[in-house]
Amino acid sequence: MVKHSKVTVTLTVNGVQRTAEVEPRTLLVHFLRDELGLTGTHIGCDTSQCGACTVLLNGDAVKSCTVLAVQADGAEVTTVEGLGTLEALHPVQAGFWEKHGLQCGFCTPGVMMAAVALLKQNPNPTEEEIREGLEGVLCRCTGYQNIVRAVQYAAQQLASEGEPGEQVAATGGGA
Ligand code: FES
Numbered sequence: 001m002v003k004h005s006k007v008t009v010t011l012t013v014n015g016v017q018r019t020a021e022v023e024p025r026t027l028l029v030h031f032l033r034d035e036l037g038l039t040g041t042h043i044g045c046d047t048s049q050c051g052a053c054t055v056l057l058n059g060d061a062v063k064s065c066t067v068l069a070v071q072a073d074g075a076e077v078t079t080v081e082g083l084g085t086l087e088a089l090h091p092v093q094a095g096f097w098e099k100h101g102l103q104c105g106f107c108t109p110g111v112m113m114a115a116v117a118l119l120k121q122n123p124n125p126t127e128e129e130i131r132e133g134l135e136g137v138l139c140r141c142t143g144y145q146n147i148v149r150a151v152q153y154a155a156q157q158l159a160s161e162g163e164p165g166e167q168v169a170a171t172g173g174g175a
């Protein structure tokens with residue numbers, strides 16, 4: 001068996017600097033889940049298609065199964081655990097709660113992170129723009145209608161609070 005020497009990777013995850021020794025082949029999604037215990041980021045496929053693993057990497061939505069942990073060395077990552085708290089939901093989380101934007105919930109962390117990135121780029125998206133913005137994340141349950149309503153709710157909330165897409169809390173912790 002070929003032995004891979006480990007490399008040190010340091011990321012800022014949900015506002016907290018985290019360091020771990022990983023094999024060079026380690027995917028970012030495995031780093032988050034297995035090394036840091038942030039299991040809110042889901043793995044739904046092995047073909048880079050489902051988007052359940054979507055996180056923010058330096059503010060952009062990426063499928064964390066398509067990025068090596070070493071490629072993200074030095075970067076800032078936000079996972080669903082960094083969005084809000086039970087006491088103070090992020091507007092996107094509040095939207096999913098208010099508009100019943102989930103059923104089984106498996107896709108939800110990825111959809112939420114894609115929605116946060118979308119609203120940061122486009123604080124007032126049309127329904128079509130929401131659907132386009134979330135097309136990288138597949139949902140097998142909802143038919144997307146309530147997901148769209150949840151994102152519209154979040155956009156209204158953010159507009160009323162005057163801080164479009166910037167409310168990512170610096171919190172850590174697993175799910
Ligand atoms: S786990 Fe499906 S796209 Fe990453």
Ligand code: FES
Binds near residue numbers: 101102105107138139
């Ligand atoms: S709520 Fe079940 S996959 Fe989206």
